[in-house]
Structure formats: structure tokens, C-alpha cells
Amino acid sequence: MVSVKSMKPETYRSGPDESGHFGIFGGRFVAETLMPLILSVEEAYTAARQDPEFQRDFDYYAKHYIGRPSPLYFAQSLTRELGGARIYFKRDELNHTGAHKINNTLGQILLARRMGKKRIIAETGAGQHGVATATVCALFDLPCVVYMGDTDIERQSPNVFRMKLLGAEVVPVASGTATLKDAMNEALRDWVANVEDTFYIIGTVAGPHPYPAMVRDFQSVIGREVKKQIVEAEGQLPDTLVACIGGGSNAMGLFHPFLDDDVRMIGVEAAGHGIATGQHAASLTGGRPGVLHGNRTYLLQNEDGQITDAHSISAGLDYPGIGPEHSWLHEMGRVEYVSITDQEALDAFKTCCRTEGIIPALEPAHALAHVEKIAGPMDRDQIIVMNMCGRGDKDVFTVADALGTKL
Amino acid sequence: MARRFEALRAAGRGGLVTFVTAGDPDLDSSAALLRQLPSVGADVIELGMPFSDPMADGPAIQASSQRALAAGMTLAKTLAMVGTFREGDDKTPVILMGYFNPIYQYGSQNFVEDAVAAGVDGLIIVDLPPEEDDELCHPAMTAGLHWIRLVTPTTDDRRMPTVLKNTSGFVYYVSIAGITGTRSASADVIRPALRRLNQHTDLPVAVGFGIRTPEQVGEVVNDADAAVVGSALVREIERNLDDQGNATQGMVDQVLKRVQGLSAALSN
Numbered sequence: 001m002v003s004v005k006s007m008k009p010e011t012y013r014s015g016p017d018e019s020g021h022f023g024i025f026g027g028r029f030v031a032e033t034l035m036p037l038i039l040s041v042e043e044a045y046t047a048a049r050q051d052p053e054f055q056r057d058f059d060y061y062a063k064h065y066i067g068r069p070s071p072l073y074f075a076q077s078l079t080r081e082l083g084g085a086r087i088y089f090k091r092d093e094l095n096h097t098g099a100h101k102i103n104n105t106l107g108q109i110l111l112a113r114r115m116g117k118k119r120i121i122a123e124t125g126a127g128q129h130g131v132a133t134a135t136v137c138a139l140f141d142l143p144c145v146v147y148m149g150d151t152d153i154e155r156q157s158p159n160v161f162r163m164k165l166l167g168a169e170v171v172p173v174a175s176g177t178a179t180l181k182d183a184m185n186e187a188l189r190d191w192v193a194n195v196e197d198t199f200y201i202i203g204t205v206a207g208p209h210p211y212p213a214m215v216r217d218f219q220s221v222i223g224r225e226v227k228k229q230i231v232e233a234e235g236q237l238p239d240t241l242v243a244c245i246g247g248g249s250n251a252m253g254l255f256h257p258f259l260d261d262d263v264r265m266i267g268v269e270a271a272g273h274g275i276a277t278g279q280h281a282a283s284l285t286g287g288r289p290g291v292l293h294g295n296r297t298y299l300l301q302n303e304d305g306q307i308t309d310a311h312s313i314s315a316g317l318d319y320p321g322i323g324p325e326h327s328w329l330h331e332m333g334r335v336e337y338v339s340i341t342d343q344e345a346l347d348a349f350k351t352c353c354r355t356e357g358i359i360p361a362l363e364p365a366h367a368l369a370h371v372e373k374i375a376g377p378m379d380r381d382q383i384i385v386m387n388m389c390g391r392g393d394k395d396v397f398t399v400a401d402a403l404g405t406k407l
Numbered sequence: 408m409a410r411r412f413e414a415l416r417a418a419g420r421g422g423l424v425t426f427v428t429a430g431d432p433d434l435d436s437s438a439a440l441l442r443q444l445p446s447v448g449a450d451v452i453e454l455g456m457p458f459s460d461p462m463a464d465g466p467a468i469q470a471s472s473q474r475a476l477a478a479g480m481t482l483a484k485t486l487a488m489v490g491t492f493r494e495g496d497d498k499t500p501v502i503l504m505g506y507f508n509p510i511y512q513y514g515s516q517n518f519v520e521d522a523v524a525a526g527v528d529g530l531i532i533v534d535l536p537p538e539e540d541d542e543l544c545h546p547a548m549t550a551g552l553h554w555i556r557l558v559t560p561t562t563d564d565r566r567m568p569t570v571l572k573n574t575s576g577f578v579y580y581v582s583i584a585g586i587t588g589t590r591s592a593s594a595d596v597i598r599p600a601l602r603r604l605n606q607h608t609d610l611p612v613a614v615g616f617g618i619r620t621p622e623q624v625g626e627v628v629n630d631a632d633a634a635v636v637g638s639a640l641v642r643e644i645e646r647n648l649d650d651q652g653n654a655t656q657g658m659v660d661q662v663l664k665r666v667q668g669l670s671a672a673l674s675n
Contacts, residue, residue: 019538029507029534031463033559033584036566175469181460188462193585195561291508291534292460304481305512306459 012259012334015325020209023331025324028208030294033192038294041199042210044115049217054110061106062221065139066096068103070222072229072385077355085239085378087371089388090226090254093361099390100222100250101132105201107218109136112199119198120144123187125152125180125246126316126363127159128390129203134168144168147186149178152315159394177309180246180319184293204247205323208294212323219253226385227257234383240264240374243387244367245337246281246317248326250389255335264336267326268370270312271339281310282339283322284330297324313342313402314362316390344369346402349392361390362398408500408528408553408576411450412611412632421628421673423448424613425666426504426637428455428471429488430480431644436654437475440662441492445499447663448670450633451613452492453531456485456505463533465588467638470645474652482509482518486525493526502555502576504531507542515543519550529553529576537569544573553577558604560584567607577611577632580604582618588638591617594626601630621672628673636669 015022020042028038048054062068071094075087092100105122112120120142124130130146137144146168153160153172163170176182184202191200205212205219230238241258243251245267255265272280280286283298290299292307300308300320310320329335340348345362348369352360360368364387371386378384392399400407415422425444430437444452457475461468489501503522510518510532522530530547537544537556544554553576561584562570571578580601582592601612614627615635627634643665647658 028536028538030536031533031559032536032557032570033463033561033581035536035538036561036563175466176459185460185462189465189586192463193583193589195584291506291511293462294534296511299508301508301512303512304483305509306476307508308459 012329012332013256015328016209016213022325022328024289025297025327026209026212026295028294029291029296030208031192033195037195038208040115045111045210045214048111048114054114057110058107062103066102066106067094068221069225069229070094072226072233074233075356078351081355082372082375084376084380085382085384086380087375088230088238088383088385090222090385091388092222092250093364093388093391097128097132097135098393099128099132099361100219100253100387101129101203102135103221103253104203104215104218104249105129105132105136108199108201108214109140109142112142112201113140115199117197117199118142119194120201121147121187121190121198122201122203123147123180123183124203125183125318126314127152127156127163127394128316130168130170131159131162131166133201134163134166137168138166145190146170147173147183147190149173149180149183151178152180152183155398156315156394179310181307181321188293204249205252205325206247206293206295206297206321212295212325215249216252216256216325219249220256222250222253222387223255223257226254230383230385236383237261237263238383238385239378240266240384242266242268242367242371242384244268244317244363244389245322245326246270246319246363247321248323250387252323252325254387259334265334266370267335267337268366269337269339270314270317270366271341272311272313274341275339279311280339281312281317281319283320284326284337285339287320289327292321295324297321297327298330313345313398314366316361316363317366338370340366340369346399348372349399358388359392360388361392362395363390364388408451411500412577415450415632421631422450422613422633423624423670423673424451424453424615424633424635425449425640426453426455426635427640427644428457428468428475429485430457430475430478431471431641432474432648432652432654433478434480434484434488436659438488438491440659441488442495443659443663444666445496447667448673449499449666451500451502453502453504453635453637454485454489456482456503456509458506458509461506463586465586465638467588467641467645471641482513486521489527490525500528501526502529502531503527505533507532507534510543515546519546519552522552523550527552529555531555531557531579533557537572540573548573548575555579557581560600564603571608574610577613578604578608579635580612580614580631581616582614583616585616587616589617591623594630597627598630621669624669625672640665
């Protein structure tokens, strides 16, 4: 095979092409029942993104409801402790609902309203996307059904209760491994059966075109803000961006505005118990290209093409795939992808609580663990920006359990 | 396949397409069932290639896929099963139905060659719409395999030509917007839909999704060339498993009896 790395494009920001592909990745691998609907979502989104009024609505709710822009915070104690690069946190955990997920659900529900849809469905893993979807559904008075795997319902019970308080119906999914991928299967099955009135708010940069591009665009508010804030704070762009990756929406949102700049980018996958054990969620490190959930991308699978279980202590990273644009950026060599184990993430979780007084979600704790690995050897005038994409309130039970503490 | 549908039309009889998953609940029982399906009235055999994440299928077929995979079924073994079937039956058309990823891992070109060699007549790949025809549709049709596409209630007149362009053998009309083995559509809903479809194509039409009883089969073939029954047969397999999930002695016969009952509705 010809190395794609040799073919450096003029820009890394123009994808996907008209048929929804990033190189060989992406596409529209869905049942015929959904195709007309997928095409209508694409048409509606193309019109919306060119409509100043849609952008004004998004900006209004982003500012007054979500609380954007989120701060870019200089993590002074951690910087001092690691003794190298200056570390900044993009504080998306301070958003309403406690994670970056709401940037996307806001954008998609505005689109659903534009399309006249009367019912919203979503899948969720950690429950952050489910909560963010239930929240905007309450705001705009639309019925909301969230599919969630049995396993995740058990380990993220606070979020299940939050969704119910917000008026959503949470449907437990027992099929397969009862985690995020199965919840997504079930949401797709619901959508096929309710095409007329239902809009599916996908929570990450995956799924059939136009979802990967659309979710990326809504999340890119993160990177655009960082670009402005870091220049204000430091008078220059950062040297390195770091973000955790399950499906990869917070990373895509941070990275995309910087793809054509001279900035190093690192995506951190979940290595679970370790890549060698086979119990991990690192699709790029431990998987290979395949087709699932409407797109071609790197997947965890066996030789026969059956999708295998992912494992991570973090429910939000526990997905056997990754957004197709990440697969492309990986093969182009533009973004580096590494992995962090459950244990390393737990250690970083504790460090963050202790040094910065911030209880991070287990997802960004993975990103932080990698920051701890690279910051020390870097020069003191170099800058790392890490996306603190979620807060850890939802994880205290999981962490207590892992640390052997009974609550 | 064309001959089979021509013969059905000449005889003025509707056809029965039976779906079971290859390797469900185990390889031997599945092969035995397959071998005997034509003798009880299956005009066309649709054989499921099990997949871990069948997003267009309801609980019955999801469970059958899981049973087959647990029994060690793979795509290579599915092709081998068709090859063995062909040694005893060179007439009954066999269609493989499934999802793209296992084929993509096998290699599209390798798969097409091995499928032809095994005696497969056609393919239904749920998650390959016309927009992705380069992946498998074109290689398959070049090799002489039929490419059977699903037309659904959501396929409007504007889209119909796109869907029918590279369709051959027959058209599979999905009678409901939904997943397999759940709701059923009534004849009043199916009839105008088929009339609309027939304005766009001369290909034979088989109707599936939600068809489980002899009465429904009989009713569907008033308006279509054939009826597809899947989940109901798969549930019959499920009903004839012991506590450990193994096939009971009479499992194959029970399923065959069920097929016979469905087929009887066609000769009246």
C-alpha cells in the first residue's frame, strides 16, 4: 500500500468530501430506510450553517444558557509540580451540565426544531450526552428518549437520575455488552421505526455523514475560543494540544481550528487494563479499519469482523470505535494518538484534585495523565492546552470503588 | 433466480423466501435445516451471515446471530455451508443476507469469488446503500451475483430510480419502516406501495418484515411475487432449545413443519 503520509494536503480542514468521506473513512453505511432521512439532515444542516440566524441562536444559548466562553485556566500548581511546560486547562467542565457535550446537543436540537421534528432520541455511555440531550429537550419542550446500556446505568446512576429529573425516558439496553455501542444500535433501531417525526442527536463525531462533520462543527467552538484566549494570555499559539478520545468529539472540537497551524496535537485513548491484555478501548492503537454505525473507521474487532468489547474505567471512553476524521488524521500523521491505562488515569485524577482543586471526570483524567508524561521534559516557555472536557461528580462512586473506599 | 421467479409466475403461484441465520443454533443443525428447506416449500433461501451488531434487526434475529457466533460461526464457514448445500441442490436460489463489516474484513473481491464458487446466487447487504456501491455491489454484479436491494416505505419516487439502478434478481420490499420481527403492515398499506414500486421496475418483488403467519403469506402474494418469513422461523428455533441453549431432538422438524404450513398457504 502507498503510504498516505507522503501525500500532505494543502489543508487538513476541508473534509469531508461531498459523499461524506475523510480519505477512505466516514461515508453513509446505513439501511435504506434511513437514507432519505440522512440526506434530509444533511440538506437541512447545509442550509442552517449558512444561515446567520441559526448561528445567532446558537451563540445566544451558548452564552446565556451554557455559559460560554468557558475559561482558559493556567494550572499553576500542576505546572510548578511537573516543572516543564506551562499547562492550561480549557474549562469545558464548567459548562452547564458539566461537560462539553451540551455544545453539540444545543446545535442539533436547534436543527431538529428547524426541521420540524417532534421527538428526540439519543444514546449515552457515561450519561453526559444523555443529560445534555435531556437538558436541551427540557429547554425546548420536546419529548426525549435516551438509550443506555445496562452496564452503564449501573455505574453512572447519578446521571440516570438527572436525566429522569429532566423529563427524559431512559431505556435500558441489555443486548450485546450493554454499553455505548449497544445503546447506539438500539437508538438506530428506534430511528428506523420512527423516521417521520424523530431526530437522532448523536453524541460524538461518528455515525453516518453528516454527523461526524456536524458534531465537529458544533464542538469547534472549543478550539476557536482557545485560539483567541491563548493569544490573549500568552501572545502566541500553544505548542501542544491534548484531549481524551472515546468517539472523539471534544478532541475534534479542540483540534479542528488548529489543524493547519504549527501545533502538535495528541489524542489520548483509553488503554483500560493495558493494550496487551485486550481489555481496552483504544481503537486506533489496537484496532483496524471496519464499518459500524454508519461509518468506516478504526474498530476493535476479531478476525471475522465481529465487533469486540471495549473496556475502560471511564464509561465515556468505553466505545470500540472512533470518529472517522480521527482515523484519517491518524493515517495522515497529523495528530498523534497515544493511550493511557485505567490506573494511570486514576492517579492523574487524584493529582488533579490535590494540586488544582478540580475534580475531573475520568475521561479528561486520561488526557491529564498524558500531560504529566510530556510536560516535565518540555521547556518552561512552551505551552500545553488540555481540554478539561468534563467534571468528575458523576465518577466519585466509580473512583471510590476503584480506591477501595466504601461510600 | 430469474428462472425460479419465471416458473412461479407461470404457475400462477406466489413464492416463499425463508430466512434463517447460518450456524443457528449450531453448525450441524443449521446445515440439516438448510438441506431440507426446499423439500418443505422454500422457493428461495435467504441465509443470514451472523454479525455482532445487526442494527436493522429486532430481538429475534439479534439473538439468532448471537447463538450462531457463540457456536463458532464465521463468514468462511457460512460460505462452506452453502457449498455443502449445493452438492445436494443445484436449483434452489440461495441469497446471503447480512452486514458489510465481516465481508470487508474478508476482502470484498475474495468474498465475491468465494461466494460464486460456493454457489451463492445473490446478496442483500443491509448497510450498503447505493451511495456506497463501489464497496461490494459493483464487484458482486461483475462476478454475476445478484444484488438485491431493499426498498422501504421511506423510499420516495425521487429516490426510487437510484435504489433500483443496480438491483437485480428481485426487489425486497420492506413493508414497514422499522426493524425485523416487530410490527406488521396490512394489505391496504402494502398494496398501494407495491403499485408505486411496480411503476418503477419489472423485477419480481418479495415482501418481508413482520410476516409470520400462513394467512399473511397468502395475503401478501396477492400483490407480490413472494413473501419473506424470517423472525417467525428463528423464533421457532429458539422455542426448540433446551435449558443450555442446545437444539432439542425435534428442532429441525419443528422448523420444517412451520415452513410447510407457510408454503401450504401458497398452493390454495
